[in-house]
Amino acid sequence: MSREELVSMTRSLVEHGAADTMEYADEIVRIPASTYTDPELFELEKLNIFRRLPLMVAPSCELPEPGDYKAMDICGVPLLLARQRDGTVGAFLNMCTHRGNPVVSGTGNASRFTCGYHGWTFKNDGDLLGVASPKDFGAVDKAALCLKRFPVYESAGLIWATLDPDSELSIADYLGGYDGLLSAFGFEGWTLFSQRTLAGPNWKTAYDGYLDFYHLPVLHKDTFGADFFNRANYFFWGPHQRLSSPSKFVQKTGSDEQIDLTQLSEDEWPDDALTQGVWTIFPHISIASFYGGGQRGAMISQLFPGDTVAESYTTQYYVMENQPDTEEQVKSAHEQFDFLEIVVRDEDYATGKRQHEALQSGMLDHVLFGKNERGGQVFHQWVERLTNANDEELLEIFAGERREAAE
Structure with a gap:
């Protein structure tokens, strides 16, 4: 883990928060609506992305013991x-x-x-x-x-596999050192508390929701609240992203107390403050920190395409720093996990299914990603690039990313 890199990102978030600013993309981007609904493109994405790229297939704590x-x-x-x-x-x-x-x-x-x-x-x-x-x-x-x-x-308490036995793409090259930052969570020593699988819309429709905070105070007004933040700054490691709200405040773990990071030296910034926000692993993983059952926790969302272009499924892993000890802690952890199910199933994915049904009418030529939705812009650019790259180009893309990360 590079604490220096985590501190640098946090410093940027604090500075933008204090100035009430955020980082913007250069322009509004138009994405053809057919990229969500074209069944031939969907099959090509499954072949060239999900059956060719490394995928995070399990948290290590799902398979803790030999055998x-x-x-x-x-x-x-x-x-x-x-x-x-x-x-x-x-x-x-x-x-x-x-x-x-x-x-x-x-x-x-x-x-x-x-x-x-x-x-x-x-x-x-x-x-x-x-x-x-x-x-x-x-x-x-x-x-x-x-x-x-x-x-x-x-690596970092997570397991990747490539569904091509003859793949020459190094998984380490593909990650480009991103797993070193993910190690800041300490998942190697965590425990799997619970898991479940949810049905969702088209995989890209579903994944879009993990890549912006813009929708939070609108779609989630009844769960998170209408005054919830809607800005995000983005950090990139090849196709992998972290998004976090620009703010000088972080919530103290286990309480409603807000910590003003400007009142602390950078050496005093707590580790969980350095990992706040949502960390995504292309093409299908989202990691977000939460607190429940008296312990630090995280929901790891693992998204895969379904049988048709309109379907996906997501396995939600709720991992915790320590196993809850008491009946009250277990109840609290379940309540936190159940709350997150409601947010994703009844708000994000229910909306995504309605959105996909409407797009399938063919009446909308393009969808828009604003300058404040940089994560979605970058995600769709990488999906298009990797879907259309041949095997030789694929190797060079990530060898280049690895070289760039080392410089």
């Missing part, structure tokens, strides 16, 4: 994550190399996986352990029939 596993489906690809005996995580194609049947479903803890179709057995590191009735089946090279492996990377 822990999780099976999931992403854009038609069955993925299996398994914590190894040495503490590392393996990512595999969840398909038996005999006939392609998934070898496991759901979550659990196991040292081996036995296919429910014919009984072939694999170790949780992907190696083929045994073929059922081997004399009858015939001789095979078991080493050549292990579960197919995907590139995987664990």
Whole structure:
């Protein structure tokens, strides 16, 4: 973690807050409305973004112990994550190399996986352990029939995988050091309190809402309040973004008290003040800090496209710095998480579904992103750029981002 970089960002937020200013994009940007509704483009995005780029597939605390596993489906690809005996995580194609049947479903803890179709057995590191009735089946090279492996990377208490076993794109290059800043949260030592999955609109329609504060006092007037802030400054690491309100005040953890950062030396600025706002990991993750159950917490929203252009689904992980100890703390943490479900499901996503239905009429040529909506502008620029880049261009894009970050 670079505290110096976090302090620099916070200093900028404090200065803008004190001056009642914010950073603007150069101009208003027009995005074709068809980018949300075109089914052919949607399929291309799934192929060139979600099945080609590294994806944050789980917080580390979802698989805390050796043997822990999780099976999931992403854009038609069955993925299996398994914590190894040495503490590392393996990512595999969840398909038996005999006939392609998934070898496991759901979550659990196991040292081996036995296919429910014919009984072939694999170790949780992907190696083929045994073929059922081997004399009858015939001789095979078991080493050549292990579960197919995907590139995987664990850092800052988060796990990434690339759903292309032949990908040459370094996940570290893709992140460009952004994971070093995310380590400021300390997720490596946190615990998974609860999780759930919500149905949403088109994935870009849904993700737009994570990238602006402009809508907060309007759409969320009944939950956050009509006097809630609506300005955000943006910080970028390639396609990954942080947005935070320009203000010299931060809320003291666990209370309604406001801390005036101008009254403290920068060395005294608390770590949670340095990570305020929303941190996004392109193309599908949002991380926002909250407080409930007597503990620091964060909601990690993991967004994936659905089966059709009008659908997406989001898994919300509520992770906490420490497990709540008392019944009262557990109740308080659930109340915080339930409140966040209402905000996203009944306000953000309900609005996004109505918006998408209207856009599908084809009666609007373009949608607008204002100078104060820089995050949405940058997001859509990266979606277009990466959707249309070939594999060679993709490697050069992120090698260049990595070089730029190192300078």
